[in-house]
Amino acid sequence: MREIEAIAVDIFGTTVDWRTGVVDGLHRLAADKDLSFGAGALADAWRERYLPAVAQINSGERAWANLDTIHAEALDECLDLFGYSEHFGAAEREEMVRAWYVLPPWRDSLDGLRKLRENHIVVALSNGGFALLTRLIKTAGLPFDAVISAENVQAYKPDVRAYRHAARLLDLPPDRILMVAAHTWDIDGARAAGLRTAFVERPDEKGPGRTADRAEDTTCDLTAQSFTELADALVRG
């Protein structure tokens, strides 16, 4: 893997623990309600609506919409479904959508990214909007060299356009870029676009009692249990 010049890293689930962050945010916002509130179940139902919405946009069935818009619409649906609708007004819903802006990194993310940066250009490559990503990365202190959002090309991962756009921006052939992700669909999209791929397993990504994606369910060039392990593997070559 000596020929890898840039590393593109997925954010939600791969670099940060979206579920813990979103559940915390929902709990905080519901704290003053007289409401038995299933924040975990709500977060899961919310996240489940993400890939179908992205697929609609990538297929052209629907015009471009930012991830915040997708989140806002899916939240409305979920609040209805759970019978919470009357408890949350527009301003509170906006705050709930902003829960995705502040998410905790996995334990190894900061050290691992620092190590990866020693020998490579390391960029975030995410379906989050540019504004979301910039704030999330700053708040979490994640040391990326640059941020590439699907918003820039108005095509979401796993559409090959999203990965090829990143390669064009970095002025590199796709196979000089390593995509790092914890989801089979992201690895599959990157591979289809000609990138090299590294699966980093995040067994807790979907929360307790739910099975996270595993490396063995797809085909990738490298597998690691953490960013630090991945950095070590790349140094060994």
Next chain:
Amino acid sequence: MREIEAIAVDIFGTTVDWRTGVVDGLHRLAADKDLSFGAGALADAWRERYLPAVAQINSGERAWANLDTIHAEALDECLDLFGYSEHFGAAEREEMVRAWYVLPPWRDSLDGLRKLRENHIVVALSNGGFALLTRLIKTAGLPFDAVISAENVQAYKPDVRAYRHAARLLDLPPDRILMVAAHTWDIDGARAAGLRTAFVERPDEKGPGRTADRAEDTTCDLTAQSFTELADALVRG
């Protein structure tokens, strides 16, 4: 200035000393030639061709071309003009264009950016291509939160589209963004787009014996002699 949320910082001349870097690069590449080589004059003539080329693209007279392409074409012209054409082949010219990828920061740039980042989102907003900027910023160790290139919107500063695109990406009204630049044309463009403006004077920017742009030649919200002075001024409010 308490309402400023993001700071957009120009790169060439404002954050890095392009002339010293380019002259060094040219000297290195010409070192083995039997040639009395005026690297300073060549760098100046090269840079002078930049704004006219950008204006042609912004006016629609010419289709989008990346800064590297503008640099390559202007270099060819200058080498002809100086009578150096026969001494430099295609590969050497490409290396000369890459001299713009490795430029030294001004003495206060790193500390100043770190201070600015304590209270604000700090992004690079430059006419450099995304690949150039990412490499330049990494090599120089400049601690930006994100990189916004004119390439993303295919309009160059001082066209208002370049600044408004940055505001859209950051999801902020233009007047919540402070543009920091050492050039009157950049300050003028940012002001026309509705951004707040800070002029940081870089008296050595154009090299010895040449007069750099001065704050008094334009209208801006703030003036400073360094990024650290600017950070202090923003903290005082």
